[in-house]
Amino acid sequence: MTGSREQILARIRAAAGPGGAGPADRDACDAGYAALPRGYLRAHHDPGSHDIVALFAERAADYTAVVRVVPRAGLAAAVARTLAARAAAVPGPIVVPGGVPEGWLAEVPAGIGLARDAPPLSAAELDRAAGVLTGCAVAVAETGTIVLDHGPGQGRRALTLVPDFHLVVVRADQVAADLADALARLDPARPHTLVSGPSATSDIELIRVEGVHGPRALHVLVAAGGPPGTD
Numbered sequence: 001m002t003g004s005r006e007q008i009l010a011r012i013r014a015a016a017g018p019g020g021a022g023p024a025d026r027d028a029c030d031a032g033y034a035a036l037p038r039g040y041l042r043a044h045h046d047p048g049s050h051d052i053v054a055l056f057a058e059r060a061a062d063y064t065a066v067v068r069v070v071p072r073a074g075l076a077a078a079v080a081r082t083l084a085a086r087a088a089a090v091p092g093p094i095v096v097p098g099g100v101p102e103g104w105l106a107e108v109p110a111g112i113g114l115a116r117d118a119p120p121l122s123a124a125e126l127d128r129a130a131g132v133l134t135g136c137a138v139a140v141a142e143t144g145t146i147v148l149d150h151g152p153g154q155g156r157r158a159l160t161l162v163p164d165f166h167l168v169v170v171r172a173d174q175v176a177a178d179l180a181d182a183l184a185r186l187d188p189a190r191p192h193t194l195v196s197g198p199s200a201t202s203d204i205e206l207i208r209v210e211g212v213h214g215p216r217a218l219h220v221l222v223a224a225g226g227p228p229g230t231d
Contacts, residue, residue, distance in 0.1 A: 063197020097155025
């Protein structure tokens, strides 16, 4: 009898070690597994033929995130407008982690308080904040997901979970086509937080409640144009 079942059982027998199949059998199983045809589609959105930045913006907005694609030259002005609107609606400072480029903050009005997380702010101070501004490690176009690895400009995990408002800047060159592409760009040794829209949950009656496990409001500025790595 041949087929997937026999191949799986053969691999189990080969992996059993002493008393089971020998090294030659294990090598033969590994070779057979490697030879299996894999003609399936590995990616749905080839960056060469798809506008993955536009796709990311569309998919992120599907989660009720507020998404705007802005030119890099206008990023500071977009950050200032977004934070000014938030400050007018909700009192409290905007938390800015270490590593956020100063160019992002160049046009923020003087009346908006910026709180630096050094030394680390307490949970109570984060809860009183009007929001937080961060960058990200990578974004996934296919799922509209933002990935934080909590490196420079992203801060510790509490910064993006406790405040009720999160403004995240995504550079166009940080947008990956799909999850496989995104994972290939990430350091597996770092902690990762995947954000797909504002925090929301529902009970058995499907009553939706937002802001339970993280920010109730997620705003995304996608900085397009300009050479990679510039701010």
